[in-house]
Amino acid sequence: xxxxxxxxxxxxxxxxxxxxxxxxxxxxxxxxxxxxxxxxxxxxxxxxxxxxxxxxxxxxxxxxxxxxxxxxxxxxxxxxxxxxxxxxxxxxxxxxxxxxxxxxxxxxxxxxxxxxxxxxxxxxxxxxxxxxxxxxxxxxxxxxxxxxxxxxxxxxxxxxxxxxxxxxxxxxxxxxxxxxxxxxxxx
Amino acid sequence: xxxxxxxxxxxxxxxxxxxxxxxxxxxxxxxxxxxxxxxxxxxxxxxxxxxxxxxxxxxxxxxxxxxxxxxxxxxxxxxxxxxxxxxxxxxxxxxxxxxxxxxxxxxxxxxxxxxxxxxxxxxxxxxxxxxxxxxxxxxxxxxxxxxxxxxxxxxxxxxxxxxxxxxxxxxxxxxxxxxxxxxxxxxxxxxxxxxxxxxxxxxxxxxxxxxxxxxxxxxxxxxxxxxxxxxxxxxxxxxxxxxxxxxxxxxxxxxxxxxxxxxxxxxxxxxxxxxxxxxxxxxxxxxxxxxxxxxxxxxxxxxxxxxxxxxxxxxxxxxxxxxxxxxxxxxxxxxxxxxxxxxxxxxxxxxxxxxxxxxxxxxxxxxxxxxx
Numbered sequence: 001x002x003x004x005x006x007x008x009x010x011x012x013x014x015x016x017x018x019x020x021x022x023x024x025x026x027x028x029x030x031x032x033x034x035x036x037x038x039x040x041x042x043x044x045x046x047x048x049x050x051x052x053x054x055x056x057x058x059x060x061x062x063x064x065x066x067x068x069x070x071x072x073x074x075x076x077x078x079x080x081x082x083x084x085x086x087x088x089x090x091x092x093x094x095x096x097x098x099x100x101x102x103x104x105x106x107x108x109x110x111x112x113x114x115x116x117x118x119x120x121x122x123x124x125x126x127x128x129x130x131x132x133x134x135x136x137x138x139x140x141x142x143x144x145x146x147x148x149x150x151x152x153x154x155x156x157x158x159x160x161x162x163x164x165x166x167x168x169x170x171x172x173x174x175x176x177x178x179x180x181x182x183x184x185x186x187x
Numbered sequence: 188x189x190x191x192x193x194x195x196x197x198x199x200x201x202x203x204x205x206x207x208x209x210x211x212x213x214x215x216x217x218x219x220x221x222x223x224x225x226x227x228x229x230x231x232x233x234x235x236x237x238x239x240x241x242x243x244x245x246x247x248x249x250x251x252x253x254x255x256x257x258x259x260x261x262x263x264x265x266x267x268x269x270x271x272x273x274x275x276x277x278x279x280x281x282x283x284x285x286x287x288x289x290x291x292x293x294x295x296x297x298x299x300x301x302x303x304x305x306x307x308x309x310x311x312x313x314x315x316x317x318x319x320x321x322x323x324x325x326x327x328x329x330x331x332x333x334x335x336x337x338x339x340x341x342x343x344x345x346x347x348x349x350x351x352x353x354x355x356x357x358x359x360x361x362x363x364x365x366x367x368x369x370x371x372x373x374x375x376x377x378x379x380x381x382x383x384x385x386x387x388x389x390x391x392x393x394x395x396x397x398x399x400x401x402x403x404x405x406x407x408x409x410x411x412x413x414x415x416x417x418x419x420x421x422x423x424x425x426x427x428x429x430x431x432x433x434x435x436x437x438x439x440x441x442x443x444x445x446x447x448x449x450x451x452x453x454x455x456x457x458x459x460x461x462x463x464x465x466x467x468x469x470x471x472x473x474x475x476x477x478x479x480x481x482x483x484x485x486x487x488x489x490x491x492x493x494x495x496x497x498x499x500x501x502x503x504x505x506x507x508x509x510x511x512x513x514x515x516x517x518x519x520x521x522x523x524x525x526x527x528x529x530x531x532x533x534x535x536x537x538x539x540x541x542x543x544x545x546x547x548x549x550x551x552x553x554x555x556x557x558x559x
Contacts, residue, residue, distance in 0.1 A: 022263035024256045031252050036243045043242045053244070054419060057251055061411045064255050122240070125233045144234050169195045176223075176230045183226045 012075035020067050031060075034076065037146070038083050044141050045087040047130020055090050059083045080146070081156065084138065091134060121182050128175045136174060139167035190220055194227055258411065402435050409435075423464065426455035430468050437475050445475055466492040466504045470511055477515045485515045506535030510547050517554060526554045 007015065007029040018026030038059060043052040062082050070078055129137060138157060142148045143164075148156070153164040176183070193210045196202045202210065214221040409428050416424030429452035436445035449472050456464035469492030476485035489512040496505045510532035516525035529551045536544045 019259070022259050024259050024263075027256060027259055028252065031255070035248050035252065036241065039243045039248060040241075049242075049244070053247055054415075057254075057415065057418075060251050060255050061258075061415065064258050065408055065411065121233065122237065125230075125237055126240075126242075129237070140234075145238050165195065165199075169191070169198065172198065172227065172230055172234070173191075173194075175234075176226050179230065179233075180226060183229055 013072070016067070016070060016075045020070070030075070034079055035060075038079060041080065041083055041141060041146060042087050044126070044129055044145060045084075045137065046090055047127060051090055052087075055086045056083075059086050062086070077152075077156065080142075084156070088134065088138075121179070124179060124182060125175065128178050129171075132171050132174060136167050136171035139164055140171035143168045190223070194224065197224070197228070198231060254414075399439065402439055405435060422455050422459045423461060426452045426459070426461070426464055426468075429455065430464075430471060433468075433471055433475075437471065437478065440478075442475055442479050446472070449475065462495045462499065463501055463504055466495040466501070466508060468492075469495070470504070470508050473508070473511050473515065477511070477518060480518070482515055482519050486512065489515065502535040503539045503541060506532045506539070506541065506547075509535065510550065513550070513554070522554065522557060526551075529554050 007018075007025055010018075010026070010029070012030060012033065015026045015030045019030060039052070039056045042056045042059070043049060046052045046055060059079075059082050063079060066082075129140065132140065135157075139153055142153045142156065143150065150161050150164045150168075153159075153168075154161045157164070159167075188206065188209065190213060193202070193206060193213070196206060197210065210224070214224055409432055413425060413428045413432075415421075416428060429448045433445045433447075433449035433452060436442070436448060449468055453465060453468045453472075456462075456468060469488045473485045473489035473492065476482070476488060489508050492508045493505060493512070496508070509528045513525045513528035513532060516522075516528060529547070533544070533547050533551050536547055541547070
């Protein structure tokens with residue numbers, strides 16, 4: 001009787017080699033490891049659940065379609081590079097069509113949402129992240145939510161390490177500024 | 188050291204004892220800075236809290252997992268080749284629209300008749316109302332109607348973005364599946380038919396296009412795209428993908444299916460009022476009819492396409508339609524009309540500096556010399 005493969009013991013890259021051989025179980029394990037993280041990344045980057053779902057779906061299709069073009073290195077980085085590119089494209093395309101003004105969106109949300117106070121601030125924060133300038137948002141998400149080091153962020157986004165640090169800091173400061181009226185009530 | 192630098196180090200947790208003291212002193216001296224530090228750290232705490240939030244949608248994630256796994260299964264089945272089809276391996280797949288499309292993918296290059304038969308005999312589910320699909324890289328002269336300007340992914344393993352076609356609604360369902368089945372018989376590969384009929388395949392039927400593997404790869408891509416567009420209710424996207432599919436089927440000489448898909452594409456373009464899209468599709472139909480030597484139908488399609496873009500300034504599509512029309516006239520032996528149309532084609536494509544201009548100029552030059 002064939003021994004059952006212990007997929008959980010495999011590294012991401014070993015699993016992906018099996019995925020390249022059309023191994024469904026290997027994909028399933030890899031998907032379990034990263035789907036929530038990748039999906040959350042898309043949601044936070046895009047700030048729109050519906051569009052994020054489309055993008056995440058697109059990302060997963062791209063992973064499947066381009067599985068043979070993965071030549072090694074970190075699978076996680078490869079996956080997030082795809083997610084990042086798709087998300088940025090979506091944001092840029094949306095900008096062309098919706099012409100969202102940052103302040104208007106903040107004001108609109110703050111004025112119209114009727115939710116419990118704490119949830120309200122959390123949602124403000126969530127929407128605030130989504131509406132940060134693209135480069136700041138990206139740096140913040142990679143650092144704070146995805147736990148990448150500044151060096152990795154610099155490598156992934158093609159900027160210097162010091163600029164990566166500055167961007168994360170600026171992102172937090174910008175959120176702080178936007179949330180300041182509500183933060184005062186919380187303190 | 189500035190206040191911002193202190194805050195940055197505070198966030199990173201890299202304040203030295205001396206810097207910590209400096210921050211405390213400044214906060215004590217300035218209530219504004221103290222409030223700023225407090226506000227900053229509150230935001231960091233909120234971010235930490237947000238990090239713990241699970242914003243994922245379990246049902247959606249599971250559905251996506253299933254879709255990709257189904258694609259992997261189909262890819263695996265495609266690798267297994269005709270055995271899948273002949274053993275009735277589709278039965279487990281014939282349940283939903285997606286699965287049916289994937290089943291077709293699995294069998295691409297194996298036998299359209301079998302596929303159509305399975306489709307026709309499939310349980311009465313939504314799958315019966317879906318369009319059959321096949322591969323499709325746009326042939327060299329085919330214009331993608333729109334380009335997204337999307338960024339390409341660079342690190343390890345590049346991902347080439349496809350044109351961001353805006354696309355579409357459900358594909359019109361074939362009203363008479365049996366009709367399609369009859370069409371598909373024209374393109375049934377020899378090995379399947381031979382097995383069914385118990386006779387040796389003819390040599391000509393055994394010919395395999397060396398590009399078939401590439402076509403199948405393209406099919407994988409277009410299958411996914413069509414499904415995405417269907418989910419997104421993107422009619423233009425579906426129309427474009429169907430046109431691409433028709434073009435590849437034509438390259439594979441699966442003319443029956445190519446015609447069906449081109450007509451479905453045409454319907455969708457019409458539905459969304461996209462004249463250039465319709466014109467492109469008429470061009471595809473024109474080429475198809477020329478290749479099958481049904482010249483009057485080719486002329487009719489190409490003329491309709493030209494009429495659609497005449498006067499709208501779309502010189503590229505009009506030029507390409509005229510070029511194809513010239514080829515039809517040339518095939519009919521009408522050199523005068525062929526030269527006239529080809530000349531007009533080249534003039535229009537020169538205006539747009541079309542990438543294939545030199546090929547059309549060569550065609551013109553050949554017509555010119557043959558006329559002499």
